[in-house]
Amino acid sequence: MELQDRRGIETDVYQPAEDSQLLADAVCERLGRDAGDTAEKRRTVLEVGTGSGYVADRIAEATDARVIASDLNPHAVRQARERGLETVRADLVSPFVDGAFDAVAFNPPYLPTEPDTEWDDWMERALSGGEDGREIIDPFLESVGRVLAPDGVVYLLVSSLTDVDAVAERAGEAGFSAAAVADHSFPFETLTVLELFR
Template structure:
């Protein structure tokens, strides 16, 4: 891959920001010394969160993203990455933990663009267009004592996400949050 290809990939990939840092810190703190654990990061983007979990917890981390540019960038960062839609290709009960920083910004459908960065940011009209299907599917890939770390925004409706998680059999507790002028970001820990 040429330097130009790498720059082009980065332009189409969500790069680490405050939400990525908050999710990585919360997951690493909660997982602690995670030797012998298998962790999945869904929607890895640049691979930042997966890389931090692998470096700071000793867990084996697998990452996935639908965006081929993100898969290339994360692999270039040394992250074991699979191109996938949410958790679709993974085996039942395979993961001890799953982390996800989903597209969560509420977006008017008439103002959406058809590109990879829009897909990385837009959560549809209510901000939950990707979160809801994730919650419906993630339980299948979790080990019996598995845990999910899900980043949500106040713009998305934390209470609504907690309610939907409950509908899917999860109990939720907020384990980290950070406030900004326009939103509060929260990391939910989901367990069954």
């Protein structure tokens, strides 16, 4: 019974893939690089949509930051907690207080999906970004600024399938400047990590 339960959790939780690794590498490099110059900054990090907890775990290992992992999926929260991470079940940044985080990382659901081909389960929610791929990205951009410390930054993974320029424009409307800090190309898409700052 234990094995079946564990397998059920794994099929309901997004597991690390190339996008996870790209985001983790970029955040660890950026936060690690800044640590010497700004010892008092970037000390509390939130990973939204943590899935298995891979990215949050990498950040915790590579930096001295307190890392909070959050996800709406209760199976993901359980799996991240099993990694020893401090976890919160949350819809984007809704339960967190204003100005709480020096950095926020997010690998959102970004695959464009036609409404008639969607199915209602946790894995679909982890992958589907709606018709334009930005169904979750847009409300995240509208709300994330509230939980950032004054010099806080956001690391957002986006795909060429979601139109990176449109995401950067939407970030600008939310008060952020955007810079691409990492990318990786595949035959069918390019993944980019945007650093958003005010």
